[in-house]
Amino acid sequence: MSENRGVLIIGEDAVLKGEVKSGQRVEIWGYVEGGVTASEVIVQEGGKLFGTINSDTAEIRGTIQGDVRVQQLIQIKSTGHAAGKIKYGRLSMEEGGELTAHVRNIPPTLGGDLDLTVTKGRSVRITTADLNALDPDDRPENLTFHISNASGGSVVLSNDPAQAVATFSQADLERGMVYFTHDGSDAAQARFDVEVSDVSGATSGTPQTVNVAVRND
Incomplete structure (x- = not known):
């Protein structure tokens, strides 16, 4: 996990359980179980977030599941999967992306x-x-x-x-x-x-x- 000028990067092999807060951007390549609060949240392909998101914008290329509140734009890319209670101002979703209210069993x-x-x-x-x-x-x-x-x-x-x-x-x-x-x-x-x-x-x-x-x- 590294932080540079308000940008917090959770690396590919990182496992983080708990609350994450950053004034600017949180970028997730690894595994997060808990809550993320930031101006911008990016979940990269292969990244996983289970818990809560509170942000102005979000870009989902990996997997999120839980309680998500995005004030402005949430983008779900072709490799992105979002499930749970998801609220947003605007939605952009590419073909292949998934958005569902159904919370599925998560394999270990x-x-x-x-x-x-x-x-x-x-x-x-x-x-x-x-x-x-x-x-x-x-x-x-x-x-x-x-x-x-x-x-x-x-x-x-x-x-x-x-x-x-x-x-x-x-x-x-x-x-x-x-x-x-x-x-x-x-x-x-x-x-x-x-x-x-x-x-x-x-x-x-x-x-x-x-x-x-x-x-x-």
């Missing part, structure tokens, strides 16, 4: 750096910086991670560390209960694939790989 998104380091034959806790789920309309206990293709070890929960698990929740992660246990093999790298689903069955899509570097004592 995988977050975190997807990298771990474990000592050979030991365990390491998986934190929300390593792996997490982004979903504004589901509670942590309703977001389920699915593990597949594990090699060099297994994912376990702290209440039963001898038993490998195939699933765990965002709530488990937030409580610090999720670990990766190395199997003691000599390979310098371990791994597992993961995707996340919500209570409605929507998923994050193609599983992504969490890479685990193995170090010796």
Whole structure:
């Protein structure tokens, strides 16, 4: 996230939860869950905003959902999707753009750096910086991670560390209960694939790989 002369840019890999206020322009390339107040709001293609917008003008090339109040012109470009309670002075919408009052289920998104380091034959806790789920309309206990293709070890929960698990929740992660246990093999790298689903069955899509570097004592 960067700010230059009243212009606040939320970068492609940034995740921001909370309130954003800027006197001039807010430009969103990443993920925002909360509220944005500015003279001008631009949601770029691939950018996502779930919450509220209060602005004079808005340009939507990505996705917004929530309570939107644009005093003057809102532009919804061909790649833009706007859903929720949306009020505006004037509307410009390109072919392919979408504007609807129907609030849809939002599929979860995988977050975190997807990298771990474990000592050979030991365990390491998986934190929300390593792996997490982004979903504004589901509670942590309703977001389920699915593990597949594990090699060099297994994912376990702290209440039963001898038993490998195939699933765990965002709530488990937030409580610090999720670990990766190395199997003691000599390979310098371990791994597992993961995707996340919500209570409605929507998923994050193609599983992504969490890479685990193995170090010796």
